[in-house]
Amino acid sequence: MTAPPNDAPNDAPYDGPYDGETKMTAAGTATSSELLSVVASRELAGRRTVFAGIGLPTLAASLAHLTVAPRLEIVYESGVCGAHPSQLPETIADAVLITGAEAVLSMATLFGSVLQGGHIDVGFLGAAQIDRHGNLNSSVIGDWDRPKVRLPGSGGAMEVMANSGEVFVVMRRHDPRSFMAELDFCTSPGPDRALADGITPRGAGVTRVITDLGILARSGAGEELRLVAVHPGVTVDRVRAATGWDLQVADEVATVEPPTAAELRLLREDVDPGRVYLR
Amino acid sequence: MTAPPNDAPNDAPYDGPYDGETKMTAAGTATSSELLSVVASRELAGRRTVFAGIGLPTLAASLAHLTVAPRLEIVYESGVCGAHPSQLPETIADAVLITGAEAVLSMATLFGSVLQGGHIDVGFLGAAQIDRHGNLNSSVIGDWDRPKVRLPGSGGAMEVMANSGEVFVVMRRHDPRSFMAELDFCTSPGPDRALADGITPRGAGVTRVITDLGILARSGAGEELRLVAVHPGVTVDRVRAATGWDLQVADEVATVEPPTAAELRLLREDVDPGRVYLR
């Protein structure tokens, strides 16, 4: 397991079962899940391999496969490569992902040869907290020794961060409890922290953060996340207020193009017709 | 490949195809191959796992399985465990070893988890040269840089030596060119050389050397090989003269019991009826 995105119950203090909210967003008739999936899918244009957990990352990757990245291969943390599921999977280890797949790898091969071997272009991660350099916390709220809330921990998140060419983070709720100046604990460090530890990083770390307010971006070590786009109707000031540090803003902040009818149709009819994740 | 026993063509200067000699030995009607196989098989009494190349080690292990070590499992350097060949294999990678086997392991698992993991009780090795501590040379005659004869090298021999509980060596020709005070090159070091290199050895190194003259033995680090048994009709002096160092001799030198009729029958009728190795 990598840490689930910050909507998952384990990311308490937001505890309790997922509420299945379907509130409308500024993007019009798309739900929040649809919006985030569509925006994330566009960012995968031309990418070859993506390491993704179940949920929004799978939706985004599947949609990208049908639109902007026809050669995209999803590698699952369970070891499945080239899945051709008969039905939409419910977990990263769903049996339907395995039957009919092109390959199933052992954990040692997956994490050693595929991930650490540098075969992943884009890794998807979630977190409870993120800082200005894209460092992530999925371990604890409070002190590690006696936490207020014990979160799942790294799982493979640290490896995804250290070894993917770049990392996309999807955060459902852009607010100061998640976008923090100082993390309670750094589980998955970006390249700046690796360099400070005396070790040359492999990948760029987090390059895209896709939230319910817009898109933050950075290109690698030495850079802070910058607001590059907002959803229609969202102001830059609103994003600044929702961010726990003094957020850098691009000279030209774009407005995210709302999901097109074609994208929504593919997502709803082909990718997730049972609305397993499109809650 | 581990280095073949010292009768193989690669162990030049004894070059050229194997001559298929079947000269009678002091043991009566048994050939040299039969004698060495039977004697080696007896030494496997009660052992559980043996790492063996094709040839005499396979014959010895197969005979032991039928006599003194019914639970013996042969692990082949090619990765085959629990072979049930329909015919006698001609190489360690013979296809008949694989069809019907219990398991086939990758090289990484075989050498890493099985051998280095400490699962082998007895490893069989051959060599061109052996010294008084059971260190082996299967690399070169002469200098490594510009050898008189280039031999095959370690293959897995170094790993068999370093990681097996103990090692048996079968040497067809007991003579001073093979039993040397100083090796031209140490390919596979016993525990004394490992200790001198500052590393604690895992196994006992060579504990038995079975030759056409008798049996040398030692029990581990700090000990030299000692003559513990001779074949009928072989004198201690003859063994001393055939050994390139001042050979230690046990207080009581036993006489090897010649192969019994039952052992020879099993070897000839059940283990190698086609006389593939019983040359």
Added chain:
Amino acid sequence: MTMKDAIASFVHDGDTVSLEGFTHLIPTAAGHEIIRQGRRNLTVVRMTADIVVDQLLAGGCVTKLVSSFVGNSSAGSLGELRRRIESAEPEPLEFEEYSHYGMICRYLAGAQRLPFHPLRSYAGSDLPSVNPGIRKVTSPYPGPDGATEEIYVVPPVNPDVTIVHAQRADRSGNTQVWGLTGVQAEAVYAAKKAVVVVEEIVEDEVVRSDPNRTVIPSHAVHAVVACPRGAHPSFAQGYYDRDNAFYRSWSHISKDPARLRDWMAEWVYGTRDHAEYVAKQGEEFWAELAVGEAMSLPVNYGRRL
């Protein structure tokens, strides 16, 4: 061997016990039998500490956990684990935390009897500051830029016993797994003893018809236990599906200590063995998790003519 005998023989108070299976083939039935037999002071080693670990904690069996993920899959929380860690209730839990590849490398080092295994994780993470087992080594080779290169390493783990679940084995322990194979082979080779629990024990000929399918050879196995449906609520590829409803319900069950106690009383202490647990679920329940056929195409191993 029966599960009862296997646990009695191979799991002792104070042991380090590895239970592996990455979402697939989780050895739940073995965990329940450890609870029934009242083992104490165990160190449990498991990459994904999920429901079976929460149950072992609730059974009072565990004083220390070594893991890289503590959560109920993506379906929710582990109530007992969080109480133990967040508020030391009913007692503290010693927790040694790694990342997934850190755990895998610990098993790899354990299986190979190496003093350490290097990996490209941990650089800049706070984890080494709370886990002194995670250390650095200087490479004796120059890095890509010609400078000295440092890398993190983890120590080997060598459990007293590793328990895994598999689809099938022969009587001597040659174990075949398909679908997700996880880290089971490495965890078995790392251990001093290994217990393999299987859906079915098959004839030698079945295993020998496909030796590449054998993930764990008999020389590494000390006991084979037949225990159908012993991986519930996880799944066994080709045998039964994952019980997603139970995963979702575990957050609620485990959140309330009283409800958790009742669940344990009914389903673990209240069943003599896994056969009774299976029978108690009822046939309709298992029919819901049944799977259809999708057979592999055979390959030819060849026969000398």
Added chain:
Amino acid sequence: MTMKDAIASFVHDGDTVSLEGFTHLIPTAAGHEIIRQGRRNLTVVRMTADIVVDQLLAGGCVTKLVSSFVGNSSAGSLGELRRRIESAEPEPLEFEEYSHYGMICRYLAGAQRLPFHPLRSYAGSDLPSVNPGIRKVTSPYPGPDGATEEIYVVPPVNPDVTIVHAQRADRSGNTQVWGLTGVQAEAVYAAKKAVVVVEEIVEDEVVRSDPNRTVIPSHAVHAVVACPRGAHPSFAQGYYDRDNAFYRSWSHISKDPARLRDWMAEWVYGTRDHAEYVAKQGEEFWAELAVGEAMSLPVNYGRRL
């Protein structure tokens, strides 16, 4: 892709080329095409430098060899290799020597992009004295006796291209191997590019019916070449048997430079491609190496009902 195109595209003068296959599935046809195309100054990396390496040496393609065993299986000597090493005839050969597990660990480190891989070999051996690549590291953990522990390490190998032979692959490169699987997967993952030569390219459905049989996934493969009988004189489990007579004859062929030249002229330079080599052997020849059927029993991957 044709073998000709694959070698032209992926093997360049001066490259480091790994050819793997441990006695099984040796990529001989690829080696012959490298010779036909006259590649020069190659560094060849291969655990068991056997007949195909002797042929590459005789073709003048190789200036450096990295290996752990230089011999014609157990059937005799490699004439050209011995001349190159023993008497620098017709030219010297740079030789970097390891043990088998040393080579495996080099591939493992290469595949995982690690700066080194530790192993419990080399302690007390003369090999480190002639190979400065074999070094020591001090473990940051105390040894079993509490003292500081040292261990040997080897550096990664990252070939420019790795070429392996396999039974089958789909069009996109998902490669399935059964019988001896050797070190092929690690060698492919260690390489910058990988070429897979197969007995047959099969429909997607064949591969997907048994994903656990896929040893090399398509994301690691850059070219797939169909080349039946391309592993001769080694064997392909379930397809054809080993040509033991040829192994035995190689000692005699390679011992005599004139005879070796004649053999190369007839069988490598004298054939346009491997199809011609196969045709030239004749049908009776291949009938001798034919194997019968011994099919694996299928397993059920399951289908959601």
